[in-house]
Amino acid sequence: MVVSTVSPVADPNSPADSIAAAAADPAVGEAGFGFYVHVPFCVSRCGYCDFNTYTAAELGAGVSRDTYASIVRAEIRDAAARMSAHGRAPEVDTVFFGGGTPTLLSAADLAAILAEIDDSFGLAEGYEATTEANPESVDADYLAELYDGGFTRLSVGMQSTASHVLKILDREHSPQKALNAVEYAHKAGFEHVSLDLIYGTPGETAADFEASLRAAVDAGVDHVSAYALIVEDGTALARRIRSGQVPQPSDDVAADRYLAAEAVLAEAGFHWYEVSNWARSEAARCRHNLLYWEGGHWWGAGPGAHSHLPGVRWWNHKHPSTYGAALAEGLPAAGHELLTEDDRYLERILLRTRLASGLPLSLLRPQGREAAERAAADGLARMVDDRLELTLRGRLLADAVVRDLTS
Numbered sequence: 001m002v003v004s005t006v007s008p009v010a011d012p013n014s015p016a017d018s019i020a021a022a023a024a025d026p027a028v029g030e031a032g033f034g035f036y037v038h039v040p041f042c043v044s045r046c047g048y049c050d051f052n053t054y055t056a057a058e059l060g061a062g063v064s065r066d067t068y069a070s071i072v073r074a075e076i077r078d079a080a081a082r083m084s085a086h087g088r089a090p091e092v093d094t095v096f097f098g099g100g101t102p103t104l105l106s107a108a109d110l111a112a113i114l115a116e117i118d119d120s121f122g123l124a125e126g127y128e129a130t131t132e133a134n135p136e137s138v139d140a141d142y143l144a145e146l147y148d149g150g151f152t153r154l155s156v157g158m159q160s161t162a163s164h165v166l167k168i169l170d171r172e173h174s175p176q177k178a179l180n181a182v183e184y185a186h187k188a189g190f191e192h193v194s195l196d197l198i199y200g201t202p203g204e205t206a207a208d209f210e211a212s213l214r215a216a217v218d219a220g221v222d223h224v225s226a227y228a229l230i231v232e233d234g235t236a237l238a239r240r241i242r243s244g245q246v247p248q249p250s251d252d253v254a255a256d257r258y259l260a261a262e263a264v265l266a267e268a269g270f271h272w273y274e275v276s277n278w279a280r281s282e283a284a285r286c287r288h289n290l291l292y293w294e295g296g297h298w299w300g301a302g303p304g305a306h307s308h309l310p311g312v313r314w315w316n317h318k319h320p321s322t323y324g325a326a327l328a329e330g331l332p333a334a335g336h337e338l339l340t341e342d343d344r345y346l347e348r349i350l351l352r353t354r355l356a357s358g359l360p361l362s363l364l365r366p367q368g369r370e371a372a373e374r375a376a377a378d379g380l381a382r383m384v385d386d387r388l389e390l391t392l393r394g395r396l397l398a399d400a401v402v403r404d405l406t407s
């Protein structure tokens with residue numbers, strides 16, 4: 001999920017007032033409209049994860065997997081009412097279920113939430129509906145029910161095919177489980193299936209990561225996401241690194257792994273379309289994530305979910321019980337921010353620079369145009385048809401390129 005990196009702007013209005021004003025903006029949905037559904041449940045917490053997730057022992061009273069679908073459906077209905085009261089509830093082009101582990105809910109519950117979005121907003125013709133899935137939480141019957149329930153795309157968290165790497169990450173599935181999930185998804189009818197990989201885990205060798213890449217290719221998926229391991233403060237992995245149990249991940253190793261991903265995936269017919277994402281075809285790209293990167297609008301439902309309408313971003317209460325109580329009283333927003341023109345400029349440059357389609361030079365201010373010329377002269381990017389496109393070296397240094405463009 002994309003969140004703002006800027007500080008909230010002081011706003012005399014309530015979140016509901018700001019959302020109402022944004023909902024009336026005719027720009028809503030011009031670049032697409034999406035729906036994000038957060039499912040915060042996990043069987044156990046992975047050692048590297050700092051997402052807004054909860055095990056059964058952490059949930060507290062008032063929220064359970066059994067009641068969760070009905071609670072989220074109530075927020076979806078409320079969202080549609082708020083949008084319609086002050087403008088319109090646009091058709092939904094893309095839906096993404098993230099977590100947590102969305103597939104800890106029953107397939108019937110996920111399908112019911114998707115159906116609620118269709119009933120309340122309307123799903124556009126040719127919509128995309130994705131759910132993340134942990135390999136151990138799905139089987140052939142489950143995925144067949146998901147497909148029959150209207151889902152069009154599956155994103156499976158494989159992370160690695162090396163058992164010792166999965167152990168460091170505290171992943172509970174075996175390497176084969178992820179590949180089985182892909183097979184089940186294809187048999188169910190899913191045309192678009194993605195595998196997610198993490199590279200740079202302490203103890204992972206170059207051969208381990210190449211084996212994971214080749215396993216993903218051989219599984220027949222049409223999309224691969226590969227992310228460098230980031231050690232987040234407060235996680236179990238961070239504590240193990242501080243205590244010396246495992247070494248700190250190496251930036252140089254991460255760069256080598258990224259180059260390996262590009263080499264193996266390109267050879268297999270995949271094309272990068274965002275720094276960390278490769279697809280076999282344009283149709284295989286994740287349209288929901290592209291909506292984020294290209295400046296679209298979306299509503300986020302569930303605990304901690306972020307939403308974005310023209311000029312305003314807001315986020316729900318994080319804990320499921322607090323979220324549920326707030327929703328019962330009205331809007332479950334914990335806070336919001338109004339985006340200044342500088343904020344919007346920063347986000348446009350930050351997100352679009354990472355795309356293979358490139359950053360339109362027309363979006364840059366004069367200082368940014370000078371930085372773009374420096375990036376091209378340094379071999380980090382190239383100018384193509386009035387767009388700035390990162391080179392392979394530039395993709396390794398994308399954050400530094402963006403800092404220069406926006407400074």
